[in-house]
Amino acid sequence: MRIGLTGGIGSGKSTVASALVTLGGALLVDTDAISRDLTRPGGAAMPAILAQFGAAFVTAEGALNRAAMRELAFRDPAAKRALEAILHPMIGAETSRQSARASTGQRVVFDVPLLVESGRWRRLVDRVLVVDCGEETQVARVIARSGLSESAVRAILAQQATRSQRRAAADAVIQNDGLTLEQLKEEVRLLLTSPLL
Secondary structure: EEEEEOOOOOHHHHHHHHHHHHHHHOEEHHHHHHHHHOOOOOOOOHHHHHHHHHHEEOOOOOOEEHHHHHHHHHHHHHHHHHHHHHHHHHHHHHHHHHHOOOOOOOOOOOOOOOHHHHHHHHHOOOEEEEEOHHHHHHHHHHHHHHHHOOOHHHHHHHHOOOOOHHHHHHOOOEEEEOHHHHHHHHHHHHHHOOOOO
């Protein structure tokens, strides 16, 4: 079973991913972690990023300057597409390599923040699980954990699929508003016993 896991920023998707591993024995393939690895100092994507965008988008340590790239991608769709053209094939190759490690019968969970936006993941997985919560909850959580301003968080949200778009793509939804950590884990536990996953 190949499960595509997604949700907006601050939805609790990473917590659900961890629960699917600990409670359900799933193999987790985290596309965000793969992207971060590709763009760390010495990461495989950094030579192409430097060549495409220049030194202003690389930190002194040799990693992607995320703040500069985020600002550019928000105002320049062509730059965003150019970055995706570098990263997406590399992420795809590493995703395939990691998922091949699954044991026979083991669930594979692909944690894909932009699953709906990419347009290609739906055909690559058997089920889509969406972690959903209200926008105000998302904003509060992201501000608390990242220190970003409210306007910065709302700008990120504006670039992501809407809640209704994600829910429309879902085979199953976990509603994560007002749940304690234990209640959220219980939602995952119940879902794992259902025919949906």
